[in-house]
Amino acid sequence: MKNIVDELVKIHNENFKNKVEDKYFSEMMLSEQYEIYCLFNFMRENIFIEKLKKEDKNKIFEKSQKEKTDFGKNEKFEKNMLGYVAFYGTIESIDIFEIAIKKEYQGQGFGEKLLIESMKNLIKDNENKRIKNIHFSGDKFLLEVNENNEKALKLYKKIGFEEISIRKNYYGNNENAIIMMKSI
Secondary structure, rough: OOOHHHHHHHHHHHHOOOOOOOHHHHHHHHHHOOOEEEEEEEEOOEEEEEEOHHHHHHHHOOOOOOOOOOOOOOOEOOOEEEEEEEEOOOOOEEEEEEEEEEEHOOOHHHHHHHHHHHHHHHHHHHHHHOOOHHHOOOOEEEEEEEEEOHOOOOHHHOOEEEEEEEEEEOOOOOOOOOEEEEOO
């Protein structure tokens, strides 16, 4: 696997209309407001979720562009990133900022696994801290999704999100966003 930021950019760009560059994820990773969890496939069998840790985030910026960190190598074995979810923390809620799975792995339950496990881990990590991280407090998860994204709507409803509002023309071209919430 290439540099983790390159992988995040690649997965984002194959899933979203708005294309991004390294800076998009680099800034997100440096911010205390975001937490990113990645879904990996180790040796094509073992699927697991891993939070990008502070040490990992710092490694990215310690290296020059020529010396990109190789996060995928584990001795002789390689892990492959299948997708990611980025959470944005506020005082009132935890927002699911973005979730994406590589196109070739979609429709196989990986988005559901990533979302359920990362939400549990984020809550658990926050509860275990002596001083609660104000950026990830609140008692609910919020997200917005394009009303035409039937796969995403089906997934969110399946794991307990409920529609609470609509943002008219949020995506332009008369495409509305459905606001969904799940209480913790």
